[in-house]
Amino acid sequence: MAEHGHGLLLKALRERRPEWLERKGIHVLEVGTTREQLASQDSTRVIAEFCKEHGWDFTTCDMDPANSERARELFASMNVPFKAVTAKGEDYIKSQRRAWDVVYLDAYDFDHGKHSEERQERYEQFLGSRIDQQACEVMHLEAMQGLNRAGRPRCLVVIDDTWMVKNKWVGKGPMAIPWAIANGWDLTMAEEEYRAIVFEKRPEWEAYKRWARRTGGKYKRKLLRQPMP
Ligand SMILES: C[S@@+](CC[C@H](N)C(=O)[O-])C[C@H]1O[C@@H](n2cnc3c(N)ncnc32)[C@H](O)[C@@H]1O
Numbered sequence: 001m002a003e004h005g006h007g008l009l010l011k012a013l014r015e016r017r018p019e020w021l022e023r024k025g026i027h028v029l030e031v032g033t034t035r036e037q038l039a040s041q042d043s044t045r046v047i048a049e050f051c052k053e054h055g056w057d058f059t060t061c062d063m064d065p066a067n068s069e070r071a072r073e074l075f076a077s078m079n080v081p082f083k084a085v086t087a088k089g090e091d092y093i094k095s096q097r098r099a100w101d102v103v104y105l106d107a108y109d110f111d112h113g114k115h116s117e118e119r120q121e122r123y124e125q126f127l128g129s130r131i132d133q134q135a136c137e138v139m140h141l142e143a144m145q146g147l148n149r150a151g152r153p154r155c156l157v158v159i160d161d162t163w164m165v166k167n168k169w170v171g172k173g174p175m176a177i178p179w180a181i182a183n184g185w186d187l188t189m190a191e192e193e194y195r196a197i198v199f200e201k202r203p204e205w206e207a208y209k210r211w212a213r214r215t216g217g218k219y220k221r222k223l224l225r226q227p228m229p
Helices: 005-016 018-022 043-054 065-078 089-094 117-127 133-150 176-182 203-215 217-225
Strands: 027-031 057-062 083-086 100-105 151-160 162-165 168-171 185-191 196-201
Touching: 005 018, 005 043, 005 100, 005 151, 005 185, 005 196, 027 043, 027 089, 043 057, 043 065, 057 065, 057 089, 065 083, 089 133, 100 133, 133 151, 133 176, 151 203, 162 196, 176 185, 196 203
Parallel strands: 027 057, 027 100, 057 083, 100 151
Antiparallel strands: 151 196, 162 168, 185 196
16 A cells, blocks of 8 residues: 555655754644544644654644544544644635744645545535545645745645656646745655655745845846746
8 A cells, every 4th residue: 555645744854854853843734634534544643643752833724624623632632732723724824924844735635536425525515616626736736835934944845645647747736846846945755655745945945035025126026926046
């Protein structure tokens, strides 16, 4: 069986941010809370246990209140002060500034054509329509766009359910990936066995934005629309 995206998240943290493992107060966000008791979908518990072990802060966000409620019960049973937010992840990210060091994006499902009627009904009830591939790609694009503001410097992001077929990205990331590469993020891991990818915020991007801001007016707007040299 393939590995899970949250497995890649822990691997990326051990390999790319080993110094953070010794540091308290790292802020982690998951978008797409665990919804079903399946061995393949246990990211909320796995990430919560990792954060507890390292003295980190953890928030999980989902559009479905039943998933948030289950996460709150899990956090209570673990005796941790972690938060479960019910919201569209892209909206929640947009509402924050410099909030997270680590983000796991595993929200709006990609359309593989085999989602249960129960899942489809939850989408109809809380998002107003059934699962749609374009809506999935746009949601993950908007989440990445929001992270330019809501991510802290050196922010590390994993997008789950994303891989390449014949040189084309499929799954959740086809819109988010090209946008992120052109707007301050490095794609540093893309592992077939996890079907997930890792983005890291370019350290010089913050300085570039500050400099562009100082130049002001029309020139600034033009610069911020262009990919970083
Ligand atoms: C693939 S499941 C998450 C699985 C979970 N990460 C795990 O591995 O256990 C996707 C979740 O995203 C949620 N979702 C869909 N669209 C969303 C959105 N726009 N914002 C937040 N959550 C969303 C669904 O309710 C569902 O619970």
